[in-house]
Amino acid sequence: MASSTSPTLQVCRDCGGGAPIDAHFCPQCTKILALGRQGDYFAFLGLPRKLNIDPATLERRFRDLSRQFHPDYFYNAPPAERRASLERSSYLNDAYRTLKNPVARIEYLLDAEGLGLRSPQEASKAVPPALLEEVFALNEELDEIREQRAAGAAAVAWQPRLERARAPIEAKRATHEAQLRDLAARWDSLVEAGGAASERRAVLDALRERILERNYINNLLAGIERELNA
Amino acid sequence: MSKVVGIDLGTTNSLVAYVKDGVPVVIRDAGGDALVPSVVSVGDEGAILVGREAQRRLLTDAQRTAYSIKRFMGKGREDVRHEAEHFPFRVSGEAGGVVRIGLGDKEYTPPEISAFVLRDLKHRAEAFFAEHGEVDNDVDRAVITVPAYFNDAQRTATRDAGRIAGLEVLRIINEPTAASLAYGLDKRHTGLIAVYDLGGGTFDISILRVEDGVFQVLSTNGDTHLGGDDIDVLLMDMVMGGREGPTRNDARSRTAHDPSTAAVRVDPPETVVGADLQVGPQSPEDIQAIRQAVIQAKWDLSDRDETTLNGRRFTRAEFETLIAPIVERTLGPVRQALADAGLEPSQIDEVVLVGGSTRIPLVRRKVAELFGKTPHSELNPDEVVALGAAVQADILITGNREMLLLDVTPLSLGIETMGGVVSKIIMRNSTIPASGSEMFTTAVDNQTAVDIHVLQGERELVADNRSLARFKLRGIPTMPAGLARVQVQFQIDANGILSVTARELRTDVEQTIEVKPSYGLTDDEVERMLLDSFEHAEADFVARMLIEARNDADSVIQATEKSLRNPDFAEIEKEELAAGERQKIESVMAGLRMVLNSRDRETIQKWTHALNDATQHLAEVMMNRSIKAALSGKNVNSI
16 A cells, blocks of 8 residues: 555566656556556546545546556557556556545545554444444443333334434434545645645544544444344 | 457347447348357257257257256356256256256256357358358457356356357456447447346346446346246246136136136137146146247237237236236346446436347336336347447457446455455445455464455355355465465456455465366366367367467566566676677567467467577576575575
8 A cells, every 4th residue: 555655656567667656658668557566546547635536537537547558458468468457457446436435535545644444343343432422322222222122012112212312323424424524625725735744644633533433333323224124 | 360259148049240340240140030049959869959950959859958058157056956947958966066957968067058059159150251251251259248247157157158169258248238339339328328138037237327438337236037038937837827827817717617718719829838738747848838839928918919828818918917026126126226326217318228028018118117218229139239249349359449348347256254254355336357455364373275265245144145266375384373464366357257366475475276166167177178069170279279379478478577577687687698688588579479469370489489599598597596596595586
């Protein structure tokens, strides 16, 4: 995974010449570059490392690059170039899919900045401090509902309770979406203005915290969903 | 130049098409017929019959005749247990292994039977080209279509069938996407398209965005076990009394209470199935006669409001009541595909119908209702997929960049983790090619191998997903438990077919992977079938020799490149190589590359030998250095 100190050059395996990190073809021999030291998803797509991406621009870049190195166009090429086309296209598709989704985009940025979430499980382990109160209340409510159900209560008796218990969590999620949007805008203006490292770091830390909370909330809601459908 | 074609290998019928002067054309026989029934029959003397001839034998020798084989592709014996009873042929196979189809005294795998159909299409195309005075009428390369919802095993089985038939399979593409290519040809579409493809045995729905000639699939869904065949089975059950269909109830009550029905039973002979067939055991041929009668009735009801089946009136209304649940089953996947693409039905600009079963008026009505617009059906729904396959073949061969197909993988790919849970690595609807990787480590000290189970599907538990393969990663260097870091890389190529590589990161050692496909053939088996099936032994032998020559050339090129890339190469060149030696190697390698993709085996071999000779001295030098380095205990660079 690229870090903030990622290299700025890649080397063409065919002619040995140097190429900029965001190039896809060797400037010297014009061959497709093998994957290995390519840029991160943003650089690969020729985009600044910002969180607000114009969807139309992303789509156009994706189509343009697909047209440059899709395996269809390397069918008759030597094996090394065919392989480069396959790998470069796979990477492009990953980059496109990741950056298309606003949340995946933030998670990727955190990764690229060396603040990645260690694993998807990380989100579900510890309760984020900001959510303690809601989670505590919800768990109590869930316990009571489970008892009610175990005692043979009809769905009409507990379902509305469960729905009510979900409401504050849903509200929290909406707040989070708004906070993420604000932080994303702040990050983008820092990138544009060339803001200080400490300022950037503060925004990234805040983003990371919100994302962890968000993932936790989603898991919680999924749990309730299962409970409702069980 | 030999010819490339596009092939629609269907459950019921197959077709072949090619591109002539930029326009895709379906290849027809002398009678103007494009459809080759996907039926294979083994004659008494062991002769293989394909198509209409084989289809006729369903009425005289059903047990030696195979149809709807596409339903068995990439399947295990257990998968088809329930459906096998509907077929006249023997279905067997080892537990956990590939299905075998018994015809006469021989057994065949589904790819072998499909290969007979493919070879027939190949011959049909070759005869057509010969007749049209083409210089080289050899057909040796093809794009073959599969349902979009086919899994890895089914795709691989299809590719194997192509190889067994002596075809180089340029690409496996999805049927709905192929259809969209054919539709996109004459009109420069921009917008969102839904392709609804209900064929003989499979159902697909694909949602595409088309812009600047790029056909990008946003989502796909389907059911590889839903199609016209299921309608036929319903009708057969109704006729044979196996199911309490509305018609049968109706008939029974009338026979019991109203003597006038006797008159209704006297009917034109062509679709009459004897009344005595309703009770007691039937011969396989009788059952096939019933099958053909119900198919005829089904066809009739696409154009008319009523027909005659089993000696009585059968109305479209009755038919629609009977098949409504089947049509309903297609709508779930449609809604899921729309949801996955993040779209409402009303946002779809155009709806395209593909597959013979979309001729059924109820299907058209339901699709129109769901999307709120009249679907397209200008192109023949039986032919449009083959046309698209021909277009894709042309793109691959000519490098024509006007159009580009970007398809997705229909099912998520994952591996088994602790507790029988699947951990997903590549999500469904990811644009292909796609890759993903996962890190593994060892559980006990000095463990040198790790077992990996690869699955496809959307469910959480291993048992609910499709097992694709089991791998054993071997050759992990001995070290304490948990220290090894084995990165396994999963690559889905543009065919939607998976390959796996692995590397231990601490030592950078590439791991050996033994692939045991869960429901597929090994390369050796395919190779053997290829040899078994050689009809024109010599022509096929030549093709295989050519492939081998190319492989040899490839490996010499790769070895040479590796040497030239060695970090010490500059030093080696200065100290040990003659002046101009490197330039010579490079120019010979460039020469070999030029001829590599030609069909001239001798020239390829000549250049391969030349490169071997040119690099011999370099290879010796490198070898000596490695030995010296090893003896002095130094680390050897990238051996």
